Amino acid sequence: MAAPATEAPKTETKKISLTGIKPSGTPHVGNYLGAIKPALKLAETFQAYYFIADYHALTTVTDPDLMHQYVYEIIATWLAMGLDPDEVVFYRQSDIPEIFELTWILSCYTAKGLLNRAHAYKAKVDANREEDRDEDAGVSAGLFNYPVLMASDILMFNTNYVPVGQDQKQHIEIARDIAASFNNNYGQEVLVLPEAYIMDDVATVPGIDGRKMSKSYGNVVPLFAPPKQLRKQIMRIVTNSQQPEEPKDPDADNIYNIYKHFASPEDLARVRQTYLEGGLAYGKMKQELFELLEATFGEARSQYDEYMNDKAELDRIMTRGAEKARAISVPMIEKMRKTVGIR
Ligand code: ADP
Numbered sequence: 447m448a449a450p451a452t453e454a455p456k457t458e459t460k461k462i463s464l465t466g467i468k469p470s471g472t473p474h475v476g477n478y479l480g481a482i483k484p485a486l487k488l489a490e491t492f493q494a495y496y497f498i499a500d501y502h503a504l505t506t507v508t509d510p511d512l513m514h515q516y517v518y519e520i521i522a523t524w525l526a527m528g529l530d531p532d533e534v535v536f537y538r539q540s541d542i543p544e545i546f547e548l549t550w551i552l553s554c555y556t557a558k559g560l561l562n563r564a565h566a567y568k569a570k571v572d573a574n575r576e577e578d579r580d581e582d583a584g585v586s587a588g589l590f591n592y593p594v595l596m597a598s599d600i601l602m603f604n605t606n607y608v609p610v611g612q613d614q615k616q617h618i619e620i621a622r623d624i625a626a627s628f629n630n631n632y633g634q635e636v637l638v639l640p641e642a643y644i645m646d647d648v649a650t651v652p653g654i655d656g657r658k659m660s661k662s663y664g665n666v667v668p669l670f671a672p673p674k675q676l677r678k679q680i681m682r683i684v685t686n687s688q689q690p691e692e693p694k695d696p697d698a699d700n701i702y703n704i705y706k707h708f709a710s711p712e713d714l715a716r717v718r719q720t721y722l723e724g725g726l727a728y729g730k731m732k733q734e735l736f737e738l739l740e741a742t743f744g745e746a747r748s749q750y751d752e753y754m755n756d757k758a759e760l761d762r763i764m765t766r767g768a769e770k771a772r773a774i775s776v777p778m779i780e781k782m783r784k785t786v787g788i789r
């Protein structure tokens with residue numbers, strides 16, 4: 447519905463959604479359907495903030511060249527997929543120094559016990575105990591404090607909603623707890639209490655071996671690989687040894703389970719029929735999936751390649767994004783300093 451001309455500008459009326467994307471691997475088809483696409487849709491409803499959580503990635507990405515590469519890949523991916531940097535606020539976390547100052551302030555309002563219970567840390571401790579190691583073996587203070595930095599990302603921008611997957615829900619609750627404890631001490635609503643916006647009806651895309659597509663399993667279909675490489679990966683999809691003429695269960699087939707997320711209803715019905723009746727050759731089906739992915743992502747890949755070949759343009763876009771973000775974070779940190787009595 448078009449807004450009447452007399453209404454206040456949408457930035458004043460819209461609630462704020464904010465989400466961070468960790469540059470910890472080359473984006474795959476699962477990331478697109480499970481995270482990128484649904485997150486981009488939120489820009490229709492909210493004043494949306496998207497940022498590259500590069501300092502969060504430092505807890506796992508320790509090779510500087512890889513870090514550098516991943517950051518640009520993620521920026522280029524989101525732009526190629528339709529993120530409009532003029533409509534939304536799109537920036538790199540590391541370009542906003544106020545976030546790190548806020549992290550310290552917030553850490554003074556974070557119960558250590560709260561961090562002891564954070565899933566990622568707890569999982570490490572449990573694994574260490576099981577193996578009879580020191581319980582903090584292999585745990586950096588960065589990993590332990592990860593939720594505080596995330597709270598800072600969120601609370602800095604007066605965020606109302608944080609679109610994330612189920613696995614991140616606890617982090618939003620921690621941010622809420624920290625905000626409440628801060629507000630409680632100073633007797634005023636300085637920090638907005640954020641809510642998780644759980645995107646749990648999004649698709650889970652299986653990988654080429656049928657397990658959840660994940661970079662940790664090495665079973666991904668990359669979003670923007672060159673066609674030859676994409677085709678090669680699709681030809682590696684694991685199938686059973688049924689002959690073309692045999693009837694097959696489409697829902698048990700790895701090719702179909704990727705195909706179904708992208709096919710038109712008509713194509714899907716046609717292909718399903720062929721599986722059930724017999725007459726489907728896996729090799730041909732793989733070729734059809736390859737062509738479908740080419741048709742779906744081919745154009746975005748050209749844009750992605752253009753961006754990746756013009757990093758200066760990516761830097762310009764991110765610098766403009768950081769300026770927009772800092773128009774909020776600079777006054778916010780001043781307010782925080784004033785609140786705590788540091789002037
Ligand atoms: P990976 O499992 O490859 O390491 P991440 O954990 O970095 O991926 O996930 C980044 C985002 O992409 C998360 O929001 C996650 O829920 C989503 N995602 C990852 N894999 C899939 C998948 N196979 N299907 C749907 N969403 C996925």
Ligand code: TRP
Pocket residue numbers: 464465466467468499502595596599600608609610614617
């Ligand atoms: N921890 C998130 C993840 O692993 C990334 C992230 C960092 C984030 N800061 C955030 C997500 C703030 C939402 C809001 O996916």
